[in-house]
Structures are given as C-alpha cells and as structure tokens.
Amino acid sequence: MSKALERRAKLREALIEAAERAIAAKGLSGLKTRELAQEIGIANGGVYNLVEDVDELILRVGSRTLARLDASLSLAEIRGAAAPREMLVRIAVAYCDFAADNLELWRALFEHRMQPGKPVPEWAISEQMELFRHIYKPLAALFPQRSPAQLGVTARSLFSAVHGMVALGLEHKLIAVPIGALRSEISTLTRAMVDGLTAKKE
Amino acid sequence: MSKALERRAKLREALIEAAERAIAAKGLSGLKTRELAQEIGIANGGVYNLVEDVDELILRVGSRTLARLDASLSLAEIRGAAAPREMLVRIAVAYCDFAADNLELWRALFEHRMQPGKPVPEWAISEQMELFRHIYKPLAALFPQRSPAQLGVTARSLFSAVHGMVALGLEHKLIAVPIGALRSEISTLTRAMVDGLTAKKE
DNA sequence: ATAAATATTGAGCAATGCTCATTTTGTGAT
DNA sequence: ATCACAAAATGAGCATTGCTCAATATTTAT
Numbered sequence: 001m002s003k004a005l006e007r008r009a010k011l012r013e014a015l016i017e018a019a020e021r022a023i024a025a026k027g028l029s030g031l032k033t034r035e036l037a038q039e040i041g042i043a044n045g046g047v048y049n050l051v052e053d054v055d056e057l058i059l060r061v062g063s064r065t066l067a068r069l070d071a072s073l074s075l076a077e078i079r080g081a082a083a084p085r086e087m088l089v090r091i092a093v094a095y096c097d098f099a100a101d102n103l104e105l106w107r108a109l110f111e112h113r114m115q116p117g118k119p120v121p122e123w124a125i126s127e128q129m130e131l132f133r134h135i136y137k138p139l140a141a142l143f144p145q146r147s148p149a150q151l152g153v154t155a156r157s158l159f160s161a162v163h164g165m166v167a168l169g170l171e172h173k174l175i176a177v178p179i180g181a182l183r184s185e186i187s188t189l190t191r192a193m194v195d196g197l198t199a200k201k202e
Numbered sequence: 203m204s205k206a207l208e209r210r211a212k213l214r215e216a217l218i219e220a221a222e223r224a225i226a227a228k229g230l231s232g233l234k235t236r237e238l239a240q241e242i243g244i245a246n247g248g249v250y251n252l253v254e255d256v257d258e259l260i261l262r263v264g265s266r267t268l269a270r271l272d273a274s275l276s277l278a279e280i281r282g283a284a285a286p287r288e289m290l291v292r293i294a295v296a297y298c299d300f301a302a303d304n305l306e307l308w309r310a311l312f313e314h315r316m317q318p319g320k321p322v323p324e325w326a327i328s329e330q331m332e333l334f335r336h337i338y339k340p341l342a343a344l345f346p347q348r349s350p351a352q353l354g355v356t357a358r359s360l361f362s363a364v365h366g367m368v369a370l371g372l373e374h375k376l377i378a379v380p381i382g383a384l385r386s387e388i389s390t391l392t393r394a395m396v397d398g399l400t401a402k403k404e
Numbered sequence: 405a406t407a408a409a410t411a412t413t414g415a416g417c418a419a420t421g422c423t424c425a426t427t428t429t430g431t432g433a434t
Numbered sequence: 435a436t437c438a439c440a441a442a443a444t445g446a447g448c449a450t451t452g453c454t455c456a457a458t459a460t461t462t463a464t
Contacts, residue, residue, distance in 0.1 A: 027315075029315065029318075030318075111313065113229075113231065116231075116232075153383075153387060156370070156379075156387075157367055157387045157390070157391050158391075159370075160363075160366040160367040160369070160370040160371065161362075161363035161364075161366050161367055161391060161395075162363075162366070163366045163370060164362040164363050164364070164365045164366015164367065164369060164370075165359055165362040165363055165366065167362070167365075167366060167369070168358070168361075168362040168365060168366075169362065177358075181355075185355060185358075185359045188359070188399075189359050189360075189363060189395060189398075189399075191398065192394070192395050192397075192398025192399045192401075193363075193391060193394050193395055193398055194398065195394075195397070195398035195401055196391075196393065196394025196395055196396065196397035196398030196399075196401075197390075197391075197394045197398075199394075199397055199398075199401065
C-alpha cells in the first residue's frame with residue numbers, strides 16, 4: 001500500500017475518533033466539521049476527502065457505538081448461565097446501563113436523520129438488526145413452538161418496549177429517573193412481559 | 203384590546219399554524235423562519251416579534267399536537283366501556299394510530315432539543331405529564347392495593363414501553379412495519395404486560 | 405395636529421456544510 | 435537527480451439559516 005493511502009487511512013480513523021469524542025462530549029448537534037478538521041490537523045475541506053458526508057461520518061461513529069453495545073450485551077450474557085427469563089432481564093438491564101454510560105453516543109444512534117433524499121445505507125441497517133440477535137436465543141428457548149418469523153416479531157417488540165423505557169427514562173426533558181429506579185422498573189416490566197407472553201390463555 | 207395587539211395575536215396564531223403545516227409536511231428540519239414569514243406576509247425579522255425563538259415556536263406547535271393527542275386518547279376511552287385491561291389496550295392502539303396519522307408532528311414532540319443552555323419551560327413538561335393521566339385510571343382499577351406513587355411509576359413504564367414499540371415500528375430507518383401488524387403487536391404486548399404485572403408471584 | 409411610544413422592516417452578521425480552482429505533494433520513467 | 439504527470443490537500447468562497455438591530459413606518463395620546 002502506498003504511503004499516501006496509509007496516511008489517508010490513518011486520517012480517516014482520526015477523523016472518526018474525533019467525531020466520536022465530539023458527539024460524546026457535546027451531542028450530535030455539537031459536531032462541527034471545522035473543529036474536527038482543526039483537531040486532526042487538516043484543512044476544512046479535507047474532511048470531504050476522507051468521508052462523503054457528515055451523514056457518513058455519523059454513521060461510522062454509530063457503527064463503533066453499535067459494536068461496543070453488542071460487546072456489552074454479549075458480556076452480560078456470558079457472565080454466568082441463567083434461565084431464559086432472567087437472561088432477558090439481564091440483557092435489558094445491560095442495554096439500560098450501556099445507554100446511561102454512553103448517553104450521547106447512544107442517542108446519536110436514534111436521533112440522527114439522513115439529509116433529505118439520501119436513504120440509510122444497507123450496512124447500517126443490518127448492523128442495527130443484529131441487535132435483535134441477543135434477544136432471539138432466549139426467546140426461542142421460552143417459546144419453542146413459535147416459528148422463526150414469529151420469534152423475530154416478538155424479539156422486535158420486546159426490544160422496542162425496553163428501548164422505550166430507557167429512552168424516556170433517560171430523557172432529561174421529562175423528570176430524569178434515577179438510574180437505579182430505572183433498572184428495577186425495566187426488570188419488573190421485562191419479567192411481566194415474559195410472564196404475560198408465556199401464560200396460557202384462559 | 204388595541205388594534206395593534208389584536209393584529210399581533212392573529213399573526214401569532216397564523217405563525218404557529220404555518221409552522222404546524224411546515225412540520226407536518228416536511229418534518230422538524232423542514233421548518234424555516236423565512237418561509238414562515240413569507241407565508242404569513244411579514245418581514246423575516248418579524249417572526250421574533252411574535253415568538254422568542256424557534257424553540258418556543260416548536261413548543262407551541264407541540265402543545266397543539268399534545269392537545270389533539272389527548273383528545274384522541276379520550277375519544278378512545280369514551281367509545282364504550284371496557285374492562286381495565288382492554289381499556290389499556292385500546293389506549294395503546296389509539297396512541298399508535300395517532301402517531302401514524304400525525305407522523306411528523308408526533309415525531310417533533312420527541313425529536314426536538316432546546317438550544318444549548320435553555321431548559322424546557324415548565325408548562326411544556328407538565329403538558330407531557332398529563333398524558334400518563336389516561337393510563338392511570340385503568341391501572342388504579344387493576345392494582346387497587348398500589349399507592350399513587352407506585353401507580354405513577356407503573357403508568358410511566360407502560361407508556362414508555364408502548365411508546366418504544368410505536369417509535370421503532372414507525373421508523374423508516376428500520377424496516378417499516380405495516381400499521382396493522384404494529385397494532386396487533388402492541389395489543390399482544392400490552393395484554394402481556396398487564397397479565398404479567400397482575401399475576402401472583404409464585 | 406403633533407409628539408411620543410410602539411411595531412415593522414430588511415440589510416446584515418455569524419455559523420456551518422460543502423465545493424472547487426489553485427497549489428502542494430507524491431510517483432515513476434529516464 | 436530531474437522532470438512530467440497524477441493525486442491529494444488547501445482554504446477562499448458559496449448558500450443557507452437563525453437571529454439582531456438601526457432605521458423606518460405606524461399607532462396612540464394629548
């Protein structure tokens with residue numbers, strides 16, 4: 001690989017990391033291309049030699065965030081075996097903890113909108129889908145009679161519900177719920193959802 | 203009231219309505235003060251005689267949206283009596299329908315962030331809180347032994363969970379779920395949550 | 405009618421994403 | 435090493451926006 005290309009790759013990494021720090025510190029709206037350029041020592045316009053768009057830049061940062069989130073959830077699963085029900089609770093709480101510990105980066109995942117007309121690239125969508133994977137396995141154990149498609153639907157519903165609790169719970173706009181309280185609400189409701197879905201209809 | 207003040211009030215109304223139309227048509231990011239000014243026939247700078255900020259403008263639009271949402275939920279409650287469990291399902295589905303029918307305005311409620319430093323005004327926060335009111339009454343019927351504070355927590359959790367399902371379900375970024383499927387997923391999970399919370403611990 | 409108060413205007417500022425002609429740097433052949 | 439060509443970096447500049455404010459026009463009070 002030529003020296004020029006190596007340099008480009010290094011700069012690209014530096015740019016993405018600088019963007020990640022900026023979002024973590026000041027939120028999505030605190031991301032300024034000029035500041036990033038200055039931080040990594042290139043000209044203003046140079047940003048667009050490394051990246052197509054700010055959209056792409058944000059998506060790249062999102063990719064890293066998703067990877068770390070994925071790792072956090074995996075870690076939660078590995079730490080000791082548990083019955084499927086408690087495994088789901090553990091994953092939900094791990095999701096909550098990750099969001100709390102990475103608030104702005106986690107928010108950027110959901111707040112970002114592409115500039116009008118540009119669709120979200122396929123790779124970014126499939127990365128998000130991968131998240132459901134974590135819920136899928138315990139769910140399959142709990143509902144052995146359900147088809148993969150049905151399990152997929154249930155997984156998405158469960159994930160969405162927990163996501164909603166985390167999103168509104170961490171919102172400063174509404175009353176900020178203490179993290180401990182949020183964790184226990186999430187545990188309670190996750191168990192309730194599992195129990196309610198498991199219960200035989202009468 | 204002087205002629206000048208009447209005029210101001212009329213213009214203010216017109217401004218808020220123009221902003222509402224703009225958001226409904228093009229989303230929060232499609233809101234442009236210059237366009238609004240032109241639409242209601244005042245100078246660019248005139249917008250700031252009618253309203254402090256775009257923040258305030260968006261909050262005013264949000265207030266109207268919340269009022270309509272509140273009316274929709276109330277209507278869902280009134281249409282025939284039902285057991286508390288089914289009442290909660292009905293409210294959840296009504297929430298989903300409102301969001302689908304007022305997508306951009308509903309999104310603006312949650313996507314908007316105040317400009318750095320400005321806190322959300324008290325009146326806007328309490329308007330949001332009023333939403334939980336709808337869930338509170340059926341919940342109180344289901345859990346007569348719980349304290350008002352406990353009921354409040356449960357109401358927020360339930361609301362958040364349904365909100366999450368609607369938010370991710372209507373996201374175009376992920377696979378857009380057909381509205382009918384979303385409604386039935388919401389019904390299923392709402393019943394599951396209620397059942398799970400109701401079930402005696404064993 | 406006239407002066408004082410008030411409201412409206414729109415040019416202009418600052419911030420920001422992005423472009424592109426110009427300049428600088430890197431590459432490869434002789 | 436030298437030169438010619440390709441590739442990359444630069445930064446001035448454009449377009450868009452929210453917002454300001456001195457100047458102007460309008461309303462109100464006497």
